[in-house]
Amino acid sequence: MVEPRPLPFGARTLTVLALMVLGAVAAWQLRLTPSGLVPQEGGWKLTREFLGAALPRPLDYEGSSSPHWDPFLLKVGKSLLRTLAFAIAAMSLALLVGLPLGFLASDSWWRPEAFGGGRLAPIARPLQVLIRTWIALMRSVHELLWAVLFLAAMGLNTMAAVVAIAIPYGGTLAKVFSEMLDEAPRTTTEAFRGIGASPFAAYLFGLFPRALPDLSAYAFYRFECAVRSSAVLGFFGYTTIGYHLELSFSDANFREVWTYLYALLCCVLLLEAWSTALRRRLVG
Amino acid sequence: MSTVAATWDEIRSLHQARPRSLLLRGTMLFFGLAVVAVWLSGEIEVGDLFTERRRRNLMRFLTIEAVPFPMREEGAATLPVFWIWVSGIWADRGAAATLSTLWLALAAIVLAAGFGTLISPLAARTLATPQPYLLEDRKRRGPWMLVSGGSRLVCASMRAMPEYVLAFFLVNLLPFTAWPAVLALALHNGGILGRLYGDTIENLDPQPLRAWSMLGGQRAALASLAAIPSAVPRYLLYFFYRFETCVREATVLGMLGVASLGSEVVEVQASHFYDELILLIAFGVGIVLLGDLASHLARGWIRRAG
Numbered sequence: 001m002v003e004p005r006p007l008p009f010g011a012r013t014l015t016v017l018a019l020m021v022l023g024a025v026a027a028w029q030l031r032l033t034p035s036g037l038v039p040q041e042g043g044w045k046l047t048r049e050f051l052g053a054a055l056p057r058p059l060d061y062e063g064s065s066s067p068h069w070d071p072f073l074l075k076v077g078k079s080l081l082r083t084l085a086f087a088i089a090a091m092s093l094a095l096l097v098g099l100p101l102g103f104l105a106s107d108s109w110w111r112p113e114a115f116g117g118g119r120l121a122p123i124a125r126p127l128q129v130l131i132r133t134w135i136a137l138m139r140s141v142h143e144l145l146w147a148v149l150f151l152a153a154m155g156l157n158t159m160a161a162v163v164a165i166a167i168p169y170g171g172t173l174a175k176v177f178s179e180m181l182d183e184a185p186r187t188t189t190e191a192f193r194g195i196g197a198s199p200f201a202a203y204l205f206g207l208f209p210r211a212l213p214d215l216s217a218y219a220f221y222r223f224e225c226a227v228r229s230s231a232v233l234g235f236f237g238y239t240t241i242g243y244h245l246e247l248s249f250s251d252a253n254f255r256e257v258w259t260y261l262y263a264l265l266c267c268v269l270l271l272e273a274w275s276t277a278l279r280r281r282l283v284g
Numbered sequence: 285m286s287t288v289a290a291t292w293d294e295i296r297s298l299h300q301a302r303p304r305s306l307l308l309r310g311t312m313l314f315f316g317l318a319v320v321a322v323w324l325s326g327e328i329e330v331g332d333l334f335t336e337r338r339r340r341n342l343m344r345f346l347t348i349e350a351v352p353f354p355m356r357e358e359g360a361a362t363l364p365v366f367w368i369w370v371s372g373i374w375a376d377r378g379a380a381a382t383l384s385t386l387w388l389a390l391a392a393i394v395l396a397a398g399f400g401t402l403i404s405p406l407a408a409r410t411l412a413t414p415q416p417y418l419l420e421d422r423k424r425r426g427p428w429m430l431v432s433g434g435s436r437l438v439c440a441s442m443r444a445m446p447e448y449v450l451a452f453f454l455v456n457l458l459p460f461t462a463w464p465a466v467l468a469l470a471l472h473n474g475g476i477l478g479r480l481y482g483d484t485i486e487n488l489d490p491q492p493l494r495a496w497s498m499l500g501g502q503r504a505a506l507a508s509l510a511a512i513p514s515a516v517p518r519y520l521l522y523f524f525y526r527f528e529t530c531v532r533e534a535t536v537l538g539m540l541g542v543a544s545l546g547s548e549v550v551e552v553q554a555s556h557f558y559d560e561l562i563l564l565i566a567f568g569v570g571i572v573l574l575g576d577l578a579s580h581l582a583r584g585w586i587r588r589a590g
Contacts, residue, residue, distance in 0.1 A: 016520075019397075022394070026390040026391035032391065036461035038458075043459060046456065046457055085322045085327050086328075088315070088322045089328050140576075145535065148561070154338050155338065162328055232449060235452065246452070261449075268444040269440060282308070
């Protein structure tokens with residue numbers, strides 16, 4: 001027996017329609033018109049030149065260059081390597097912060113038979129809320145805003161750039177890790193508790209390993225994102241690939257720009273393929 | 285005694301028979317070495333951060349520049365003064381910038397979801413096949429492999445480009461409107477949603493769809509009348525999940541010039557009004573948390589409604 005609908009549309013249709021209306025309102029508020037999608041006089045010339053340079057050609061400097069410079073491809077490779085280095089450093093910090101915070105934010109940590117019982121029982125819930133709020137605050141400031149803030153407070157320093165990425169990424173890892181830990185099967189940790197393991201041992205050796213494949217797959221995905229973030233930090237004065245991209249663009253050396261773009265694209269696509277293979281192996 | 289030894293033997297043989305993966309071990313080794321190499325390379329200037337010069341910069345920033353302007357005078361560091369300062373900036377430009385940031389995210393995510401919905405039947409290997417949902421050889425999809433593979437590659441390339449880089453090019457090529465920020469966000473997220481939506485269709489329960497197909501339903505009808513409608517709850521879950529990140533990204537894309545929080549940030553940064561910089565970032569925190577909350581509630585509601 002199917003309930004008669006109170007309205008001619010179902011909840012799904014209504015939600016989708018409401019979102020479309022909201023999107024239209026947003027477009028109206030931002031004065032988005034189709035004409036804004038068409039380049040103007042100067043823009044046309046630039047667009048033609050920019051797109052005209054897209055096909056791969058001899059991969060060397062455009063315009064004037066100095067024999068003292070690195071060969072162009074070596075320069076591209078170095079900037080890509082530095083981009084990866086920033087991402088790796090940032091992720092190692094983010095994991096260091098995100099993993100313990102993820103433990104402390106998970107419901108399974110604060111269960112009565114784990115750490116939420118005994119003397120801690122009255123403050124367990126407030127403590128968890130406090131930690132979750134802290135994590136939300138870490139995530140809510142974009143890495144580029146952290147970078148701007150650190151630039152203002154301390155000046156240009158690569159460690160500051162790494163920390164700028166590591167803070168929001170640590171928060172995101174903590175949030176997702178805690179959700180994954182709560183979704184992991186609890187059979188092992190309960191068995192360990194049953195044979196007298198301490199709550200900490202049961203958590204670390206019973207629950208954590210069950211969630212580890214998910215955690216690793218997600219951490220790798222975030223590494224992919226960190227590479228993109230680190231590339232963008234180049235627009236703020238750090239010499240990652242974004243830095244050279246912006247310089248070449250403002251010198252109108254569009255073939256150089258496309259070489260950098262292709263390098264970044266290949267790197268990210270390669271990482272994604274790696275990530276997919278790893279996920280298939282880990283999570284199935 | 286012998287039972288203990290036998291148990292150890294069993295544990296040892298179980299340990300030796302555990303599944304091993306070259307890929308997994310290679311990845312672990314690579315990242316282990318990479319982390320050590322990066323920190324030892326000197327590329328990350330840890331020591332420089334703790335020099336006297338940096339310390340002085342930081343102290344000046346914290347004790348002078350970061351203090352709200354009207355509160356810097358002796359005895360003016362009171363709550364009412366602070367409140368007047370905050371509400372003044374909010375009324376002057378904070379509110380408008382915050383709202384337009386939200387509109388940017390919303391316009392972009394709706395566009396991205398539209399794109400994702402359109403490309404999802406093409407990206408789904410269950411539909412992009414000679415006879416969808418009929419019993420057939422899965423391996424022989426012929427030219428349809430190009431359709432699903434091609435649309436997946438398009439999605440992958442779209443999401444591989446960081447929003448900021450896309451917006452940088454668009455700002456330079458298009459006339460001065462909000463389009464560059466919206467389009468950059470929409471392209472990146474369209475790539476993500478296109479893939480997720482395609483996977484959602486692939487994971488649908490095949491039986492009702494097979495019944496349709498056997499009754500003579502054509503591919504276009506299957507996609508538009510059966511597959512997509514039954515995937516809508518999942519689509520909405522992903523929509524709100526990406527909306528969260530869109531709000532976050534929208535707070536920075538304005539740095540390239542599109543009027544929003546980011547453009548205000550760049551302006552006060554150029555004039556070294558760091559007290560206002562921090563306040564603007566705090567407004568950003570506000571809408572990001574609001575976006576998170578809205579998305580959390582919406583997803584909960586969708587999960588319950590099914």
